[in-house]
Amino acid sequence: METTQQQAGQPATAERRRRELLEAADRVVLRDGPKASMNAIAAEAGITKPILYRHFGDKAGLYQALAVRHTDALLESLRAALDAPAERRRRVENTLDTYLAAIEARPQVYRFLMHPAEDSHAAERGFDVGLHSAPLLRRLGEELAKVIAERVDLGPGGDELARVWGHGIVGMMHAAGDWWLGERPCARAALVSGLTDLLWGRLGTAGNLAGGPGF
Amino acid sequence: METTQQQAGQPATAERRRRELLEAADRVVLRDGPKASMNAIAAEAGITKPILYRHFGDKAGLYQALAVRHTDALLESLRAALDAPAERRRRVENTLDTYLAAIEARPQVYRFLMHPAEDSHAAERGFDVGLHSAPLLRRLGEELAKVIAERVDLGPGGDELARVWGHGIVGMMHAAGDWWLGERPCARAALVSGLTDLLWGRLGTAGNLAGGPGF
DNA sequence: CAGCACACGTTACTAGCGGTAACTTCGACC
DNA sequence: GGTCGAAGTTACCGCTAGTAACGTGTGCTG
Known part of the structure; x- marks a missing residue:
């Protein structure tokens, strides 16, 4: 030296x-x-x-620079899956699978992206709740919202609904992926199809279990 | 002193x-x-x-003791909403609304629960990815999975599917709630009905927007 | 060539964190 | 009275993020 x-x-x-x-x-x-x-x-x-x-x-700056790189890369592959020619359900499945494959392949990166230190002397007096969640999640949610809003006919107020859905779907994907990565309770494909079933409304149409209290 | x-x-x-x-x-x-x-x-x-x-x-111990208290309280009110006599969709709406009302009323507590310090010299050599997510989310996911599994008829492999759905739905609720709390883009009721629409499969049945690339 | 300016890099420090060791002090019990 | 143990203290360790002050090499300009 x-x-x-x-x-x-x-x-x-x-x-x-x-x-x-x-x-x-x-x-x-x-x-x-x-x-x-x-x-x-x-x-x-x-x-x-x-x-x-x-x-x-500062540290937040470095982390953000790092996060932007990785988020960009992930977003690009997700967009590719979302844009590939296929019927809607297939696209959703492919996108979910792409995300899960990514976090499976590089879990450390994933983990880092979801936990951006959080310290950053923001939160000063008045703790701005909300921005605590990983920027990645927010960004993915907004991006998905954009895609939904510009392609799916949701009627009046559709843009707002699209954002709700965007963040909701991304959150679903994230939490399920996080759980799956930790416990590995099933194959990736099973998780993908399970989530897609959920998004396709199977919860609403499934019957009550016989003998139970009903739901 | x-x-x-x-x-x-x-x-x-x-x-x-x-x-x-x-x-x-x-x-x-x-x-x-x-x-x-x-x-x-x-x-x-x-x-x-x-x-x-x-x-x-250590700090993790204190935080966990704190978290357990709050999580217990939240879980109790959620269970009440989930058990109230009403049709399934109404129950889901009430549960979502209960959750959102809770995080709206005490955002600091919510924020704390979602960010359990994370340091804790776990993650030593071999970074056990997965358990990084807030214990609250995991616990909510498992609880919801239990409710779904014991009440909804999902056919063979239903328990596994119920867990996927449990964690997925909780994640959806969390991410959407987090985003909503930060930006307040709409009334709570609008968010609730939007998410419920999503869970009831409106994404699968909505038509393509005329003129767009299709989805 | 002298000298200025500046980016690049260093050592050495501050303030504060989680966590601990060692000491004191108080109350209870035989 | 004397001892034991819990409750509480001060004073510390090793670590972190972040900063100040001090070289040192290079290129530009008079």
């Missing part, structure tokens, strides 16, 4: 450096989960903390 | 003290949100940190 470490050089180093740092941070987060500390990230990048702070402001 | 502060006394002080501490912690969490520190809680209770640790082991 002598002072003669960087060969310096290119003037466009700024953006480059930023991406290098992000990739180092990525590695650490992938390895250590959400407990990744700024010190650890700096060490992985071969530098020290203040540089991180110069580039990203 | 002289040493002659507590009048001591009763031998059954242990349980009493524990409840006093929990109530103090409750007050602090209600005031400071999830950033409530052990120091602050101890101060509010009029004592110092080590006592808290003697009673609850």
